[in-house]
Amino acid sequence: MNRWWIVLPDTEATTGLVERLGGARLDCVRHASGRPWLVGRWRGHGAVTAEAGAARVALLGRCRLSAEALRKRVGRVRSVGDLAAAVQGVAGSHHVVASVDGRVWARGTASAACRLFTTRVGHVPVGGPDADVLAQLAGSEPDMEMLAARLMDPPFPWVAVGGRTIWRHVDAVRPDEALVWERDGEQRSVRWWHPPRPEAPLAEAAGAVRTALMEAVATCTAGGGRISADLSGGLDSTSLCFLAATRGEAELVTVRWEGVDTRNDDAHWARRAVGALPGATHVVVGEDETPDWFAGVGGMRLATEEPVNWFRDVGKVSDTFLRARAHGSRLHLGGGGGDELFTPLPSHLADLVCAHPLLVLRRMRHKRLGLRVSRTEALRALLGRESYQRSLRQAGARLTAPQPPLARSLMGWHPDFRMPAWASPEAVDAARAALRDAAARCPEPLAPQRSMHGALLRVREGGNAVRQMNRVLPGPDYVLPYNDDAVVAAALSARPLEAAVPGRFKPLLTAAMDGIVPPRILRRTTKGCYDADFYRALRRQRGQILALLDGSLLGDAGLIAPDKVRRVLHSHATVPDLAPLMETLAGEIWLRSLDTPRRSPATALTRGTPGPESHCGPGDARAGR
Incomplete structure (x- = not known):
């Protein structure tokens, strides 16, 4: 992993820990006291830092705020209680980390696209965005009880709960809470985000969604160059393509792979969208040119921090990203998250x-x-x-x-x-x-509402998934604008009875995109079906799946009976029957991936970095540079 960082409290004990990370030319921002605060490798990966008086603030991730604009905001900060207001309204998806007169405040995003974890290394509390990096730093082992719990179907939303992770002694901060370290080292969490009241009329909520989506996409197109986007034909991805093409600074490349299901009319609607986007470059991948779902799972290794049930998509999505990169794309937009926001739960x-x-x-x-x-x-x-x-x-x-x-x-x-x-x-x-x-x-x-609780669970699962995908899949970076916190809040503010009307398809999104997406495309009322693609992939890749079960590590750990899994694979099972299989295979791949060299604790933080002459000097990576 080339990108990583950790945040440290303002104590003398951190000096020895930073020395342990020596052998790498670290980026470093210091507390007002001069002690290391933010340490790692993030240069060139969307980070902006600023300082004013005793306050230091860093935004790490996707945003358009300049260092000078951030410095002006930081100038209003007198205590950690001022931080939420200081960064309010900054579009994008990023961590916010701050040091104010010896106190530390840090958060990810409410959507879990950016997360925060904590552990202790000796007597030093450490925070960071990657649970496995902290586990390696602390010498922690996998928690087999939590691995067993990951076999549940549907998967339990651990990301929304916070607390235990799949690594012993590494805890997750809840996405809607911020981590606070007091001057005396006491650690606590404070709520920084609250869900909206679902009381806004449809027209009002649609206006808020429109504004939030335009700003989210603008953070992606800022700087020009080329970006790419999925254009499946579905309303979610199609809307993003029109926003990027008509409101952005970058050139657009769209990518679509053709399915085999004759009931799927996505291709028809995608062709309509292509006709209305003449300024974009359009890449269409034939059904026999794109990898199957499950392709390569027999020998798959994924260096993710936890098991991921999107492993079946790795071959297909990697192929899409490589094609986008070949056309010069630096960032790829996906429509994931749209269903969760614009289709209210029953x-x-x-x-x-x-x-x-x-x-x-x-x-x-x-x-x-x-x-x-x-x-x-x-x-x-x-x-x-x-x-x-x-x-x-x-x-x-x-x-x-x-x-x-x-x-x-x-x-x-x-x-x-x-x-x-x-x-x-x-x-x-x-x-x-x-x-x-x-x-x-x-x-x-x-x-308080069941439907909003359920929507937030699904949003956070999606945010956590794309976070993991960016760690292991080939570039360009993958972005889901629907998972930006401002978009989530705007969409969930709508009255559910107006956002879910029988006979109308996603009325909130269609109202928000009125005037941006052509009316004939907004009138679509169907959704693509990919069951035939799934069954074909299962038939053609069954050998790969069975190979993954040979010498099963989950079986060796006493968590599953591999023979029972094989019987299900050889049966005429339906998609619902096979759903529990996804979590099991994800756990198997994850366990096998722990043995790969790139997961070695000795090299996880320093791989590909310069030698022992490197240091974190007083002027290195000063705030605002």
């Missing part, structure tokens, strides 16, 4: 049934007919009042129970988590223990 009906009973009942009738559930089942789910805390406590007890009625799962605080049939009893017990710990750490939901 649980919004349960949130609003008391306030709008007749309208909700009419909407529920439409919903249950689409889902093919009975009236009794739908009403029971709609009127269920189980608290979040109780639902989380009960999750562990239900890990091996039969699947619940579909309506109940859709209307609850979260999906019903299940361990796969091939999980060992020990793995099930470990997962239950991890869930009990999560319930103790996060006793309150992320928002």
Whole structure:
């Protein structure tokens, strides 16, 4: 990993730790006391720093703020309590790290596209954006109980809870909380972000979404050059392409791979968009020119900090990025996150049934007919009042129970988590223990409304995924503008009953893009289907998947029975039947990847850097340079 940084408290004990990182020419910004504060390698990777008096602030990530503009903002900071206001309204996606008169304040993003972790190295508290880097620094080992819990399907949203990670003695700061180190070394977390009230009329929310998306895309196109974007034909990615082409400084390259599913009309809508974007370069990859899903998984190694269930996409996405890079792209836009923001979850009906009973009942009738559930089942789910805390406590007890009625799962605080049939009893017990710990750490939901709580869970899973992808996939950098905090807040501010109207497709996004995306494209009411692509890939890559199970490390650890997994792969299983397989294979790939040289603790921080004459001198990488 070429990019890394850690943040340190303002104590004498940090000097020895920085010396341990010697042998690399480190970027370094110091506390007002002169002690090391921000240490690592971030030059040329979107970082802006500034200082004013006893305050130092760094924004690490994607933003358009200059060092001088940041310095003016920092000039208003007198205590860590002023920091949230000082950086308010800065578009993009970035960490904010500050040192104010000996106190440290740091946060990632509410969407989890930027995260923050903590550990202790000896007696020194250390923070940073990568859990595995901190684990290597502290000599921590994987937490097998947490690895067992990662077998659950659907995956539990650990990213939203904070606390335990898959590395022992490394904790995650909740995305909506900031880390604070006091002068005496005391560590605490403070809430810096709160979800919006979902009360804005559709037109008002659409205006906010439009503004936030334009600013998010502007942070990507700033500086000119060439950027690329997915153009699948879906409304989410298509909207970003028009924003980048008509409102940006950079030239646009679009990339689309063709699917094999005859029911998928994405290609038709993509061709319409291409016709309205004559100034862009358009790359279309034929169905036999793009790698299958699951391609290469038999020998796959991914140096991610945790198991990732998008491993099946690695071959296809890497091919897309390489094609984009061949056309000169420095950054690639994806439409991920759009579904989470612009398709309100069915649980919004349960949130609003008391306030709008007749309208909700009419909407529920439409919903249950689409889902093919009975009236009794739908009403029971709609009127269920189980608290979040109780639902989380009960999750562990239900890990091996039969699947619940579909309506109940859709209307609850979260999906019903299940361990796969091939999980060992020990793995099930470990997962239950991890869930009990999560319930103790996060006793309150992320928002008072079930639907917004669920949307935030999905947003944070997506933000965490793209963060990991940028660590291991070939460039250009991958960006999901829909995951920028300002876009998330704007979209979730809409009244759900106006953002989810039967017969209309994503009315909030179509209203926001009115005048930017051609009307004939905004009138689309369908969504692409890729089941045929999935089954073809499974048929052609089954040997690769089976090879991954040979000598299974999860099996050796006593967490799964590999023979049971093989039987499922040889059966005529449906997509839902195979869903639990994704988490298991992700865990297997991750365990195997721990043995690769690039995960060696001895080289993780210093790989590719200069020799022992390097130092972190008093004037090195001064703030604002």
